[in-house]
Amino acid sequence: MTWDHIPLVPKKPTKAQMKKRAKIEEMFDDLDEARDQEDYGIDDEVHAKVNFPPFQHFRVDEDGSPYKVGQSHWKGTLENGKFSKDHGQMTDKLAHMFVKLCERYATRSNWRGYTYNEEMRGQALLQLSQIGLQFDESKSDNPFAYYTAAITNSFTRVLNIEKKNQSIRDDILEMNGLNPSWTRQNAGADAKLEDKFYEKQREKLKEKQKSK
Numbered sequence: 164m165t166w167d168h169i170p171l172v173p174k175k176p177t178k179a180q181m182k183k184r185a186k187i188e189e190m191f192d193d194l195d196e197a198r199d200q201e202d203y204g205i206d207d208e209v210h211a212k213v214n215f216p217p218f219q220h221f222r223v224d225e226d227g228s229p230y231k232v233g234q235s236h237w238k239g240t241l242e243n244g245k246f247s248k249d250h251g252q253m254t255d256k257l258a259h260m261f262v263k264l265c266e267r268y269a270t271r272s273n274w275r276g277y278t279y280n281e282e283m284r285g286q287a288l289l290q291l292s293q294i295g296l297q298f299d300e301s302k303s304d305n306p307f308a309y310y311t312a313a314i315t316n317s318f319t320r321v322l323n324i325e326k327k328n329q330s331i332r333d334d335i336l337e338m339n340g341l342n343p344s345w346t347r348q349n350a351g352a353d354a355k356l357e358d359k360f361y362e363k364q365r366e367k368l369k370e371k372q373k374s375k
Contacts, residue, residue: 164218164301166210168234170246174207211248215296253295261291261310268314279325287317 213236220233231241238247265287269280277283290313298306333343342348 164216164299166217168219168246169210169213169217169236171208172211174209176207211246213248215251216299216301218300251296253292257295258292261288261295264310265291265314268311268318274318277322277325279321283318283321286321287314290314290317 215235217235219231219235221229222232223229234241236247236250237244238250239245265284268287269275269284274280274283291310294313295310298309303309329344329346333347336343337347
């Protein structure tokens with residue numbers, strides 16, 4: 164895993180840097196003279212942004228010396244080829260694995276009962292299509308955990324959004340004198356049951372302490 168073969172490009176300036184450059188350019192009539200200033204920041208360079216971590220492949224000669232046989236983000240031969248920013252794509256087999264992984268995860272007991280389960284799967288697939296190739300083999304050797312964490316975060320994000328929308332919807336219904344959802348109606352009863360449970364636990368703990 165290396166960035167040695169990825170070309171350098173000018174770093175995209177922040178809004179603060181853009182304002183600073185504009186002030187410097189106002190001070191000088193010549194644009195080239197303004198760019199020669201130390202605070203202008205025109206020489207800042209970073210590696211070009213790519214769609215997955217770059218790497219190189221090496222083989223070992225009979226005498227034990229390694230030599231490069233291939234590298235990512237490259238079209239053509241190593242000698243006459245050129246850098247390609249978008250070179251490389253997800254295979255059909257990997258995409259099929261992502262679909263199966265999302266379908267299997269959606270059948271877990273803590274997710275399968277929601278009416279918006281299909282929306283959760285769709286959000287997870289969208290997330291996997293964006294970050295599926297960004298797994299860095301130099302930092303971990305467990306891509307399954309990487310993909311599962313992405314799916315869990317996507318499911319949780321949709322759940323939090325739906326809960327927020329449901330809370331707003333229940334507030335509007337109550338403001339207009341209508342019955343809210345069963346979840347809101349049973350919230351008070353669930354709280355009472357929880358209080359009774361903890362009260363019994365405290366009584367049992369007190370009895371144990373007295374018996375000692």
